[in-house]
Amino acid sequence: MSDASYLSLQKLTLAYGDTVAVPDLDLDIAKGELIALLGPSGCGKTTTMRAVAGLLPVKSGHVRLDGADITHVSPNKRAVGLVFQSYALFPHLSVYENVAFGLKLKGLRGAELDKKVRSGLTSVGLSTFADRKPAELSGGQQQRVALARSMVMEPKVLLLDEPLSNLDARLRLEMRTELQRVQKETGVTMIFVTHDQAEALALADRIVVMKAGKIEQIGSPEDIYNRPVSSFVADFVGFENIFPLENGRLRTASGLEELSSQPPSAAGLAWRPRMVSLGTGPFRGTVRGTSFAGDSREYLLDTPLGAIKAEVEASAPAHPLGAELAFDLPAHKAAPLSTFS
Amino acid sequence: MNSNTLARSLFIPIILFLVIAFLIGPFLIIVAASFSAGDTLAFPPQGFSLRWIAKVFTVESFRASFGMSLFLAIGGTAAALVLGIPASYALSRYKLPGAEVIRTVVSAPIIVPGIIVGLALLRYIVVPFQVGITLALFLAHTALVLPYAVRVVSASLDNLRSDIEEAAVLLGSSRTGAFFRVVMPNIRGGILSAFILGFVTSFNQVPVSLFLSGPGVRTLPVDMIAYMEIVFDPSVAALSALLAFLSIGIVFAAERFLGFSRYV
Ligand SMILES: Nc1ncnc2c1ncn2[C@@H]1O[C@H](COP(=O)(O)OP(=O)(O)OP(=O)(O)O)[C@@H](O)[C@H]1O
Ligand SMILES: [Mg+2]
Secondary structure, three states, rough: OOHOOOEEEEEEEEOOOOOEEEEEEEEOOOOEEEEEEOOOOOOOOHHHHHHOOOOOOOEEEEEOOOEHHHOOOOHOOOEEOOOOOOOOOOOOOHHHHHHHHHHHHOOOOHHHHHHHHHHHHHHHOHHHHHHHHHOOOOOOOOOOOOHHHHHOOOOEEEEEOOOOOOOHHHHHHHHHHHHHHHHHHHHHEEEEEEEOHHHHHHHHEEEEEEOOOEEEEEEEEHHHHHHOOOOOHHHHOOOEEEEEEOOOOEEOOOOOOOOOOOOOOOOOOOOHHHHOOOEEEEEEEEEEEEEOOEEEEEEEEEEEEEEEEEEEOOOOOOOOOOOEEEEEOOOOEEEOEEEOO | OHHHHHHHHHHHHHHHHHHHHHHHHHHHHHHHHHOOOOOOOOOOOOOOOHHHHHHHHHHHHHHHHHHHHHHHHHHHHHHHHHHHHHHHHHHHHOOOOHHHHHHHHHHHHHHOOOHHHHHHHHHHHHHHHHOOHHHHHHHHHHHHHHHHHHHHHHHHHHHOOOOOHHHHOOOOHHHHHHHHHHHHHHHHHHHHHHHHHHHHHHHHHHHHHHHOOOOOOOOHHHHHHHHHHHOOOOOHHHHHHHHHHHHHHHHHHHHHOHHHHHHH
């Protein structure tokens, strides 16, 4: 086992009956890494998590963890923790008993047990809630109990399935920091599922973008944000203006268009709204919509190329609806895409 | 208010009164009759005494059949739960082929008249296999209570998320361990409700027991019928009243402590 493949999924194929949900997945994760699994609904994120946890039998391929093949190890012997999106707290047990559940099964008793449970509860800021039942907690608090319950087991890998999706924006931000802190403190290898790109970018060491059961791109947040490899990833991380490239020209709604400068060779090009230069350039468009976002303003333009989204500083003079504007898609700013779908 | 609206506003209360009188009336009559001082079962009661209530406890056959009924109600219900809990669990957690058919078959004894169930058991099980009377009664009561057990336990299982079992497994428990550690404690209310419902159903059961009773082995309701054919004193009324109060007490306690009606 090399350090880079502490957890390793090898040619993993997962199916429900005859329907293959994840075909031939390969993924290596280093010890202590925080990985975000990002992708649209139904792309196989939960399926993959469940297979790593051992809750879903593997159709073919292997799961290796810490040097051992755990493909057929039963879920209670894997040392893999899973925080469910629904928390899955035991309703009949107190917060304290929920956290103690796994430790007791490990054979911990008395003062040692108490010490671990207390420190687990303290680390998620719930030490004063030990005697409450799950039903008497808010969603965010339940979430933290679920986290503590898995963390105290000191799993080799902790999986989190959309751990923040049921929280309001403020709590989500709080829990995000919390997760990151706990992960850095304990050094546990963590994979969390999300379909929120901002969350993935903010938290992860590496992001895995999935599409229809396959990995579309793996990379650092910077890679994913600045250098998407495909139109799918570009679209997912907020490039609003995406065009295929044919012989150095853009394929648009009105046919092939020449760019103002020589583009790199690629299957397609993508621009974020703020990469579009508004006011000068070879293209013209009509303002169809505008939205103000504090320090910036976004325009939706109707153009011969199709719809274009452009973002400018809010301090720049505003253009009314219907105004005709010149704009440019600078080739040197565009993200080159190696696959276009 | 003219007479028309007066009639209309009285209509509902009158109907309601009649329905309640119809439901509770016989019970009140029996209670009243059991305090009679006379020698025959009659209403209105003649005088007031507790002697028939006292007599209930001295009739030897009542004691024996009460014991038998109690045994059947407790044992039969317990057996039905031992079968019914795993069955309900399988029905609610696994996508079994033909789960609906199984549910229907399991509920059959609720729908089929007791006389037919009794006759069928007698004709096709008891006689050909030479099953003893007590065992036959026990099997019959288990079968009768099973549908209630499955229905009530299923209802509480359906209200319980299944991911807590997976959570328990990931925390180191075996599948079976997860069932006992996190499923059972959370359906305890449903199991207790099923037990009480099953107990009352079994205890009050007449038609099936009638077919299967034999010399010296009878359930209490069957014994009461037999007794009434010979003696027509108010002790049967007294016994009925006592049993009714027992049932009411149990159901009331169940509702009070378990929210019983949620499960039925
Ligand atoms: N129990 C199941 N039986 C059959 N097919 C399933 C089952 N669960 C999921 N699938 C299918 O497998 C595919 C992947 O589902 P999965 O739940 O892994 O998606 P996901 O990425 O977690 O989506 P979401 O973001 O909505 O949670 C989907 O096409 C889904 O329809
Ligand atoms: Mg999912």
